[in-house]
Amino acid sequence: MKIEVGDFVRNAVYRQNAKTITQLGKEIGVSRITVNSLLKKDEMELKYILAFEKSLGLPLLSELKKSRKSLVNIVAEPVAVYETCKEVRDKYELLLREHEDLKDRYIELMENYIKKK
Secondary structure: OEEEOOOHHHHHHHHOOOOOHHHHHHHHOOOHHHHHHHHHOOEEEHHHHHHHHHHHOOOHHHHHHHHOOOOOOOEOOOOOOOOOHHHHHHHHHHHHHHHHHHHHHHHHHHHHHHHHO
């Protein structure tokens, strides 16, 4: 679900001086580059609004609702569950292990193929 936020979330992030973009990224499970990319866009997925809200301790969504007469520009998508940094890291490590296993299997198959020739 994407919501038109304009510069609302961006301003909220930059107004608070407690956390750096890097710290925010770590807390919501993305890189600082992704945080900057999210803040530059006029639309943001609900999961990121909620993640920023949780990280900053600010009621961003309720404030956003108050500032807009209606949230007309909501794109219907299933709401993704907010994942913690640890959950994302665990998934990433699992994918890395699977990648290494597949790479090793590929090399083994290629070596066997070459030997048969």
